[in-house]
Amino acid sequence: MAATAATRNPLREGLRTEHPPEPAILVIFGGSGDLARRKLMPSLYHLAARNLLPESSAVIGFARTESSNDEYRRNMRESLQRFSGAAIDADIWREVAHRLYYVSSDFRDERGYRELSDSLRRLEKEHGTQSNIIFYLATPPSFFPVIIEQLGKVGFAKKSGPSEGWNRIVIEKPFGHDLASARNLNRLVNQVFDERDVYRVDHYLGKETVQNILVLRFANAILEPVWNRGYVDHVQISTAETIGIEGRGDYYEEAGALRDMVQNHCLQLLALVAMEPPAAFEANAVRDEKVKVFRSIRRIPPADVDAYAVRGQYGPGAVGGEQVPGYRQEEEVSPHSTVETYVAARFFVDNWRWQDVPFYVRTGKRLARKRTEIAVRFQRAPHMFFEPTPVGQPPPNTLLIRIQPDEGVSINLETKVPGPTVRLRPVDLAYTYLSAFGVLPTEAYERLLLDCMLGDQTLFARRDGVEAEWGAVTPILEGWQASPPPVFPNYDAGSWGPREANDLIERDGRRWRRI
Numbered sequence: 001m002a003a004t005a006a007t008r009n010p011l012r013e014g015l016r017t018e019h020p021p022e023p024a025i026l027v028i029f030g031g032s033g034d035l036a037r038r039k040l041m042p043s044l045y046h047l048a049a050r051n052l053l054p055e056s057s058a059v060i061g062f063a064r065t066e067s068s069n070d071e072y073r074r075n076m077r078e079s080l081q082r083f084s085g086a087a088i089d090a091d092i093w094r095e096v097a098h099r100l101y102y103v104s105s106d107f108r109d110e111r112g113y114r115e116l117s118d119s120l121r122r123l124e125k126e127h128g129t130q131s132n133i134i135f136y137l138a139t140p141p142s143f144f145p146v147i148i149e150q151l152g153k154v155g156f157a158k159k160s161g162p163s164e165g166w167n168r169i170v171i172e173k174p175f176g177h178d179l180a181s182a183r184n185l186n187r188l189v190n191q192v193f194d195e196r197d198v199y200r201v202d203h204y205l206g207k208e209t210v211q212n213i214l215v216l217r218f219a220n221a222i223l224e225p226v227w228n229r230g231y232v233d234h235v236q237i238s239t240a241e242t243i244g245i246e247g248r249g250d251y252y253e254e255a256g257a258l259r260d261m262v263q264n265h266c267l268q269l270l271a272l273v274a275m276e277p278p279a280a281f282e283a284n285a286v287r288d289e290k291v292k293v294f295r296s297i298r299r300i301p302p303a304d305v306d307a308y309a310v311r312g313q314y315g316p317g318a319v320g321g322e323q324v325p326g327y328r329q330e331e332e333v334s335p336h337s338t339v340e341t342y343v344a345a346r347f348f349v350d351n352w353r354w355q356d357v358p359f360y361v362r363t364g365k366r367l368a369r370k371r372t373e374i375a376v377r378f379q380r381a382p383h384m385f386f387e388p389t390p391v392g393q394p395p396p397n398t399l400l401i402r403i404q405p406d407e408g409v410s411i412n413l414e415t416k417v418p419g420p421t422v423r424l425r426p427v428d429l430a431y432t433y434l435s436a437f438g439v440l441p442t443e444a445y446e447r448l449l450l451d452c453m454l455g456d457q458t459l460f461a462r463r464d465g466v467e468a469e470w471g472a473v474t475p476i477l478e479g480w481q482a483s484p485p486p487v488f489p490n491y492d493a494g495s496w497g498p499r500e501a502n503d504l505i506e507r508d509g510r511r512w513r514r515i
Contacts, residue, residue, distance in 0.1 A: 021453035023056035024132035025123055027116065029147050030139035031061020031102065032072070035172065037079035039203075040138060043445040045080055049092050052450055056128040058099040060119060064106050072102035099127065107143045113154040131165025134452055140251060141174055145188055152192040170199040170452055173264050174255060175461070178477060179470040186463045199452050200461040204265045206444030206451075208433065209403040211459070213272040213374070214286075216401070216409060223399075226378065228353045233396060234508075236375040237269050238515055239363040242319050243370075244493075245341075249332030256339045258311070258480075261363040263473045264461075267294065269374055269403075270359050274349050283457040287465055294468035298348040305479025312342030312498035314366040315489030324366065324493045338485040341365040344501035345476065346508075360505055362512070366493035371515045372403040394424050398513075407441055408432035 026044075028036050047053040061072055077097065081088055103119060105112020124131060135151060137144055148169070156167055169189070176182030189198055204210050217223055226232070239261055245252045252260065271290040278285040300308045315326035328335050342364030348356065376399040384393065399411045410430030417423040433441050451459055461469075490498040496512075505512055 019454070021052065021054055021450065022132055023054040023127070023129045024134050024453060025058045025060060025120055025127075025129050026134045026136060026449075027060045027062055027120075028136045028138055029062045029107065029143070030137070032063040032065040032067065032075070033138055035138040036061065037076070038083045039443070039445045040136070040449070041076050041080055042084040043443055043449055045084060045088075045093065045096055046086075046443065046446050047450060048096050049089065053096075054453075055095070056130075058101065058123045058127045058129060059096075060116065060123070061100070061102045062105065062112070062116060063102075064104070066104050067102050069100070069102050073097045073100050076100060107139065107146050107150070110150060110153065113150045117154055117156075129165075132167075133165070134168045134170060136170040138172055141172075141177070144171060144185060148188055148192055156192075166197060166455075167193065168197045168199060168452060168455075169193050170201055170448075172201050174259050175200050175264075175466050176470060177254065177259060179467060179474045182466055182470045186467065190463070195463055196457070198460075198463070199448075199457060200466060201448060202264045202268050202461055203444045203448065204268055204403075205459040206446075206448040207403060208441030208447075209401065209407045210269065210272065211447075212409070213269075213401060214281075217273075218277050229355055229357045231378055232354075232357055233377050233379045234358045234360060234510060235270075235273055236377065236513055237266055237273075237359065237361045237373075238375075238513070239265060239372045240367040240496075240515060241363075241365050241370055242367060244314075244324060244327070244366050245330055245333070247331060249330050252341075253333060253337060253339055257341055257343045257363055257365070258309075258473060258476060262343050262345065262361060263469050266361045266363060267297075267469050267472060268461075270297075270347065270349075270361070273374060273376065274354055274359070276353070281458070283460075284462075286458050287462045291462065291465045291468055292351075293349060294465060294472060296349045296351045296354075297472040298350050299472070300475045300479070302475050302479035302482060305476050306483070308347075309343065309345040309476045309479075310498060310500045310504050311340035311480065311486065312344075312364065312491050312501065313337070313339065313488040314341050314364070314491055314493045317366065317493030317495065319366060319368075319494045326489050326493065327365075328489070338488060340480075342367075342491065342497045342501070344497065344504050346504060347472070358508060358510075360510075360512075362497065362501060364491075364497050368494055368496055369515060370405065373513075373515060374401040374403070375399070375513050376401075377510075395426060402432075406432055407434075408436075 028040060030036060044053060044059065067075070077093065080093065101119060101123065103112060103116050105115065120133060123129065133156065135156070137147055139147065171189070176185050217227065271293040274293045275289040276292070278289045313327050316329065317324060327333060327341050328337055344360070344362040347359045347361065349359065378397045380393070380396045394414050397412055400409065402408050408431050410428045412426045412428050414424050415427045417425050433439070448459060502512065
């Protein structure tokens with residue numbers, strides 16, 4: 001008898017693979033940090049629970065915090081209990097914990113890398129990892145060049161043949177802070193690692209609902225004829241967060257919302273909506289088409305940036321009934337900071353399919369509701385011969401892709417209300433992942449870690465793609481640097497952002513969706 005949604009074990013659902021991943025040692029730089037505790041360790045545990053973590057693998061945390069192997073295991077067990085989202089199976093954790101090790105070192109200290117090298121050789125013999133190593137850079141971006149250079153010095157460089165195993169490197173965002181720095185970091189990375197071994201993370205690409213965009217578009221023939229400028233009026237991409245900066249003031253003061261969200265997450269979503277069908281569902285074929293989109297994004301003249309982009313910063317307010325401080329009152333934030341926590345922007349993809357169709361993007365911290373969605377708004381029916389409805393012209397059809405929460409897809413259609421007169425009412429045709437499949441989507445980092453072990457780069461950014469993304473947003477950065485910032489704060493925490501964001505889209509005769 002098939003298991004019902006109520007009796008399924010969520011750890012046994014979701015990820016599947018035709019071929020098991022090869023054993024490897026995963027080295028997590030920043031192994032005691034927030035990302036390792038919140039995302040990487042729970043994801044490794046869940047992979048083990050699904051029998052997708054090879055038994056001969058091992059994990060080394062590398063960080064500045066002093067800790068023994070046993071202390072590190074206890075700390076990761078506590079983090080797993082807090083962040084895993086499921087009850088912890090003692091037997092599964094025991095299997096993970098006995099393969100968990102720790103090296104304490106400053107990231108700039110070459111002695112730490114020599115100790116790491118010794119540990120890798122020892123664990124390869126103990127666990128039979130076949131000389132395969134994954135280096136995961138879960139550190140502040142300022143340490144990326146330092147760690148890569150040290151790995152090159154100690155000898156963790158390119159391997160010449162399959163008999164030697166492989167070395168792969170996973171690099172978290174942000175990859176650079178502008179186009180020039182991204183190019184410099186790419187050059188450094190490729191001096192030490194082949195591009196085929198470089199995995200640049202954008203964790204949005206690991207989300208099931210984001211991957212579903214390609215299936216929705218290219219496995220359903222009814223969409224392709226209308227997926228173009230002849231039928232689509234505009235696209236809205238919204239990534240709204242209720243949280244603030246969560247103690248990351250030092251990072252956010254350097255990044256801001258444009259670098260933190262638009263350059264990577266938002267543009268990746270835009271590319272999945274706008275890209276042409278790839279020749280095959282294969283890493284380079286998919287990424288080739290995305291790069292074409294990034295290169296086709298209209299470059300904004302820095303002098304005209306205010307006509308295309310709006311920035312905001314939250315002040316004190318109430319979120320979910322709780323009073324919260326403004327950005328300038330957050331820890332490690334300047335009381336006079338001009339860093340943006342909100343961006344609304346209008347992009348155009350200058351090609352045959354999308355010419356003059358605006359892609360509106362908005363993202364912000366401390367907004368009224370947590371929501372990430374893509375809304376494809378189609379053009380209105382060319383002639384409405386029915387009696388006018390009490391609310392006027394019926395709204396145009398909208399295809400909605402909800403990425404989080406309530407993951408799913410819907411499209412609204414106008415229908416006749418039963419009765420003797422013709423009255424119209426929109427009805428949604430919709431599904432959610434929970435209602436359709438009985439389980440929620442798996443965590444993005446589980447998929448990304450698994451793909452890295454499998455050697456599949458489809459969901460990771462390529463060198464030319466990262467540089468093309470920066471090429472699209474660098475003119476906005478330059479325009480903002482050349483002009484005085486708005487009077488900050490210009491929106492209250494718990495609101496929907498600055499008034500100027502509404503002006504940006506309403507000048508075009510359109511309005512933001514209520515989310």
